[in-house]
Amino acid sequence: MKAPVSRAPLLPFAATTLLLLLNYPWLSLFDSKHLVADIPPLFLYLFVLWLVFILTVRFLLHPGPVDEGDSPVRPRTGTDKARGNRGA
């Protein structure tokens, strides 16, 4: 099975990106009095960004279960089997 690679080293980059997104000039893009679906665009932007970032951090700190995906695991087992047959 392929060892899960730590994604934690990406955290500083994620944080830096958020820091940039949370400041000028990004904020000015959403700094408007015109409501979007009755919500102030700035409010919407900040809270959605916040939630996305939380999920990103969760993703980076929890390498998903490796055997679930369509994964590099399967071809590997195939070769093992083939090798076994040749041996027999």
Place this chain on the structure above:
Amino acid sequence: MLSTPVVVVTIALYLGLLFAIAFVADHRAKQGRSLIANPYIYTLSIAVYCTAWTFFGSVGWAAKTGLGFLPIYLGPTLMAALWWLVLRKIVHISRRQRITSIADFIGSRYGKSAQLTGLVTVIAVVGILPYISLQLKAVSNSFILLQGYPALEVPVGSSPLLWHDTAFYIALLLAAFTILFGTRHIDVSERHEGMVAAIAFESIFKLVAFLAVGLYVTFHLFDGPGDIFRQAAHDPELAKLLTLEALPGGYASWLSLMLISMSAILFLPRQFQVAVVENVNEEHLRQASWLFPLYLLLINIFVLPLALGGLLLLDGSVDPDTFVLTLPMAQQAEGLALLAFIGGVSAATGMVIVATIALATMISNELILPTLLRTRRQEEAKGLLPEGDLSRWVLRIRRGSILVILLLAYLYFRLIGESYALVSIGLVSFVAAAQFAPAILIGIYWKGATRQGALVGLLAGFVIWGYTLLLPALAKSGWLPISIVEEGLFGIAVLKPYALFGLAELDPITHAVFWSLPINIFLLVTVSLYSNPSLIEKVQAREFVDAFKDVEPGRGRIDVWRGTVTVASLKALVARFTGEEAAERAFNQFALERGFNFEDQTIAEPHTHLVSYGERLIAGVIGAASARVMISTLYKGQTLNIDDVMDILDETSQVVEYSHQLEEKTRQYEAATAKLRAANERLQQLDRLKDDFVSTVSHELRTPLTSIRAFSEILLSEPDLEMDKRQEFLQIIVDESQRLTRLINDVLDLAKLDADNFQWTLADTDLKQLVHDATKAVYQLYQERGIRLRTEFPDARVMAKMDRDRILQVVINLLSNAAKFCPENRGRVKVSLRADAHWVTVCVDDNGPGIPASFHDRLFDKFQQVEDEQQGKPKGSGLGLAICKGIIEHHGGRIWVDSAPGAGSRFYFSLPRRQSGADTGP
């Protein structure tokens, strides 16, 4: 329903519940079934970050600045993403060093400096007082509000007398509660499981209460958030709150708030307490890194709707800081109002309990104990300190500290706090806590940071903080002339606290941040670069920076304690601080882990690190600086002062350095020895070869010499020998002499070949001609033995570059060998020459007895001769083929044999044709 007795009873019930939770958690901890050892409780305990400021103040602030309250929560979200990298390291270090507080951490990093821990403690206490006073203000205001129900305003008027002031009683109540909570017993690790469980519960409670009010206002009083925002957008004043227009200080303020809250989430003393000191397992950070931001998001989602709702529904005289309470009150939702009030109380008490415990630990460990232990000499100290269990004494100091801190906070509230909004008070503390960030963050990643650098940086940051934030606050409250703020100190305009050196565009907080932090960092780094760290600083710097480079216990660590201390006296000292039982347990564990038996080992020897272990145990109770002083009392006559310790460290590190050099040298010698051994083996082998050679050659020389001597003696002793006999003997002597000459010539040739001493004269030579000459040279021999010699040459000349004489020697040798081994008169020898583009090959084919395959390899070695069973040893030195091989190989060619018994022998040699084109001549 909201009468004073109901409110008081509710508070009492709530605090009772908290106490029960703490009691159960402590009980479970003792049984080893920890209630708090999971990431969720850990996350909730970190949520002590959300205080009355969040609960009441955020709404108040949002009512003035719109989304301006958010950076205080976005900063921690950013920082939480880095916890796995930064906070985990701090937690790791703290566990190894048994750190009890943020002051202890900074002090330990910089060589367990008492000066530095003292300074950090002072900054923490002075800096955090406003924050605690904020909680007092929030709780007392909300209490007064409820008392005044159904009125929605705090009655204005002169401050009541002390014994009529609600805030005073709240301060006392909180002090009593905190003392009960945090100082019931002393723990070696300074961890308070009961407190953490209670704080976690409070975090749930305040979140639920706030969300309840938020949902009630948004969905009951209004038609969902859209409704509130729509109504607000219609009002030009409120519409400003939906954008960044209302934000004082604009983007600069936004950024600076984010930065200081990033540091606050780690370096506020209470955050350090819950996140670092109370951490049970580093792995919990993995969950907390995203769960805590999620908590922040939830508790903030209704802040703006509540602020706008309050502004839309309540009239302008109601303080926005009280909206969370006054909105339900205005609707006569008394139960919800009570829930909101208790929610506010939970937010405030959580902060006060943890902050005062953290500060009291610092005051007792880093200020009072070291001062007591240092100013008095040991003997006096013994008189002063009661013998026996010192832990009770430490507890008393802590309890006193808690009371003093809360009374000071109350004083701040009375003197200054009443004229400020909640958030403004809290931010002052944030900036103070941010001053710790450089010393800690630089300290755990850069070994070069020194005690002096940290001291100067912190001091400068603290002074700037005091000048730009505390001083104006005192002036505005009328305790100092207001002219200091308006005209600058002594009327010097560049010294205006809110516009230092003309930096006037910023709000006070941003202004203070942008002055204090860069100067703090700059001084820390530059002073560190130009100061020499002492050795204990270097040791600690390594321990901190290389925290994750795991060192085996006892290896690479230097035990600074030297001299003789008995295990019993050490244990007794530890027991005085931790209590008998805990000391016994800790020592047994040490013995178990390191495989000791204290019955055999009564002396705590330096290499065992037992004394350092004891020191850390004591440090867990009274801090690193005091623990060092206490341990030093054990060494009485042999006590080392700090200079001695430094000398020892110096010496030790020199020894370590020296031994490194020795190791390096040893490695070099080992390599040299291996080379010498190989050379020696080679020499011995050569020596053996030489011996073999000499003995063989002597043997070969002796045979002809013996016959020469024998026949000569016969001729000498018998002068009248017959003429033909005499002739025969003389012929033998001549033959044998010739054989000797040949042998000696061969040996000389071989020696020259081996030593590469031949004079080679390479020239283009016609090999056909050469072989022809060779057959002429051996003609006589073939004639004598009656052997027929045939040649088989190509028509053209066969040119190759070679030493003619030597190759001639080879061909003659091969032809003579063939003649020697062929049967007389029936012998047939054929010499043939072939040429292709690259090689010329000569083959000498005979019909002799043939050579078994097992001899083929050895045939070309020196003195190897194939003995024939019938004929015995053949004539010759046994060197001929070895010489041939040497000559051919010198030409870059090859010589080999193809033969089998009864099938004759074919000796081949090939030479490379270096000059193509010369071979096709006529």
